[in-house]
Amino acid sequence: MSKIAIIGAGPAGIESASMLARSHEVLLFEKSSTALSNILDKAYLFPDFSSATDIADSLNSKLINENIKLMLNTEVVDIVRNDSEWKIVDKSGKNYFVDAVLITTGYQTFDATRKEELGYGIYKGVVTSIDMERMIKYNQIVNSINESPKRVVFLQCVGSRDEKSGNRYCSKVCCVTAVKQAIEVRKMLPDAEIYIFYMDLRMWGQHFEELYRESQEKYDIRYVRGRISEASSTFDRKIQIKAEDTLLGVPLKMTTDLLVLMVGMEASAGTKSLGCKCGIEGEYGFIKTATPHLCDNETSEKGLFVAGSCKRPMTINDVINDARSAACLISEYLR
C-alpha cells in the first residue's frame, strides 16, 4: 500500500483523499484547527442554493476512513524529493516520507483593506461578501447602527481584474455570488433597494444566466454598469458612494446603508509558500501545472500533483471534479 500526502483539507483535499484511500494510505495535513473552513463560512451555494453546511457535512463524512489520517493544526513548510520518495516537513520539524504528494492548499479571499478608498475596516457600513455570507447565515443583515438596511449595494471585482491591486485576473465566482447574495438579501429584506455595480457580468456556468435573469424579474435586483471609485461616511452614518454609470455615461453619487465588496480569490499563503519552495510558482502566486490542457494536475516534478483553487480561482463544483481527476492520475502513477 503506497502512502500519499495531501496538503490542505479543503474540498479538493478531502475529495481526493476519499478516492485515494480506497487503495492507499493518505496523510491529510491541515494547518488550521478545522477542515473546510472556506465552505463553513458560507450559508448557501450557487446556483441552486444548496446548504453549505450540508455540503460540508457530506464531505466531512468521507473522512471517516481508516486509511485517512487527518492531521489538524499541522502546517507543512517544505516538500523535498528524497530519491523515489518525498519528504514532508511540518512546522515543528517533524518529517513524513510518502510516495506521492498532492497540493490542495487552496485560496484566500482578497484583503479588502488594501482598497483603502472603499473604506473596508474603516466604516462599519462597508462589508465584504464573506461578511455578508455570515450575515445571511445567521439572519442578521444590519447596517452600521444595527438597523435593518433600506438600501444595499454590491460592488463586483474588488481585488479582481484590478490593476491597482495587482490582480489582473477574473476570480470567476464573484459575479454569480453577488446575484445569489442579492436574492438572499431580497428574501430577508423584501422592502430594501438592492443594487449590483458591475463591469460586466460573467454568467458562464450552468443556470447562472437564468439566475441573473430571475434576480431582475422576480427579485427586483437593479444592475448598474460601473465601478465605485470611493466610499465615505455621511453625517447620518450611511455610506456615500461615487461611481460612473457607464451605460448612461453619467457620474453617479448615492448613499447606501450597506456596501458589500465582492472580494476576489488570491493564492493562499500556503499555496504561495509551497509553490515557491517546490519551484512550481505560477502567476499571482498560484501554482503552475505542467501544461494547461492535458497535464493540469501534474507539475514539472514527477510525483508532485496539484488540485483545486491553488491553481486558479474555481467554483466548488470545479474543485471536486479537479480533485477526482488528480486522484485518478495519482493512482495511475503509483500503479
Place this chain on the structure above:
Amino acid sequence: MDESKNKRYWNEYQKEIADDKFFYERSCIRQTFFPGSEAAFLKIMREELGKDIRDEANQHTCTGIGYHSDIVPLETTMTVVARLFSLMTDAGYENYVPSCVTSFGIFTEMVEMWKEHPEMLEKTRKYLKEATGRDFEAPKNIAHPSDIIYKYRFELKEKMKYQLVNRFTGKPLRVVEHIGCHYAKIFPEKGIGKAEFPYVLAGMIEAWGGEVVDYPERRHCCGFGFRHYLLQENRGYSVANTKKKFESMEPFEPDFIVTNCPGCSMFMDKWQYTIAEMENKTYDKDGYGIPVLTYEEMAGMLLGYDPWKLGMQLHQVQVENLLDKIGIPYKPNEKYRGANGEILPSPEKPMNLKV
C-alpha cells in the same frame, strides 16, 4: 463624528523624515496669502525644536504652477529643480524641505524620474552646467514641513499653551483637515498615511486635543485644480468644486479647516467670500464662514504666538471667534498694524460674509 468607524481609522503609515539639518525652500505664493506661516515654521524649528534649518536667499520658483498648467516643459522643470538642489549642495545640506505641497510633489517626481531614467539625470546635469556652471546632488531626504511638524507633534504639545478644545463646552474642536493633492496622490508612499487616509494633519489635530471631521467629500479637490482656476473661463468650475466640499462638511459643523497646501488654504478661504457674495450663503451657523488655517498657524496659535504676528488677520474668514473658543487672547486694536508699527486702514467689509 461617526462612531461606527473602528480604530483603524486613518492609516498610520509612516515615512522616513530626517532629524536635523534641513534646507528650506519657500513657496511662491504663501507669503502673500498666509504671510506669517513660513516665518512661524522657521521659528518653531529653531526656537521650539532646536533644529538647524537654512533659509536660502537665492532661491526661486520650482516651476510647479507652470509645469502643471502645461506651459513649462519637463526638461526646464528638471533644470530649475536642479538649480535649487545645487543651492542646497553648495550650502552643505542634504535634507530638502519645500514649503509648498506642489513643490514637494515636483521635487519628489523629478527625483523619482531620475532614479527610473538615469539618462534624464545626466541630461539635467549637462543643462544646469551649461546654463549656470553649477553642479548638484539630489537630496537624501525630501520632507514637507507638515511631515516635520507631524513628526515632532508630541514634543510641541509639551510646549503648547492651548489645546484644540472649546473652552465653553470642554469638548474637542471639530477640525476639517484638507491635504494638498500633490502631497500623497502622486506618490502615496511619500505621504504619512498615504493617499486615501492621510494622517499628517489628522495626527496633529488628534495629538493637540481636536477631533478630525471625516465628511463625504474629504478627498475632493479644494477647487484650485491649476488650469481650472488659472483659465478665467473655468473659474465657475473651480468655485463649484469648493462649494461641493463646503456643502458636504456643513452638517458636521466644523470649527475650522486646516490645510498643508498654499492653493488649498487660499481657495477654501477666499471662495467662502465669493460664495457668500454670489449666493448669500455661508457654511457656519452665524454667517462668519469657517476659518481656514495653515498647519503652521495652528501650531503657532497653540504655542501662544501672537495671532496677528502669525498673519491670521489677512485671512478672508476672520479668526476671532475661533480664538475666543480656544481662549487665546488677542488685541483687536493691534490687528491692522504695519511692520513699522503704523496703524493701517481696515479692509473694506464684504456685503454678506460677516467679519
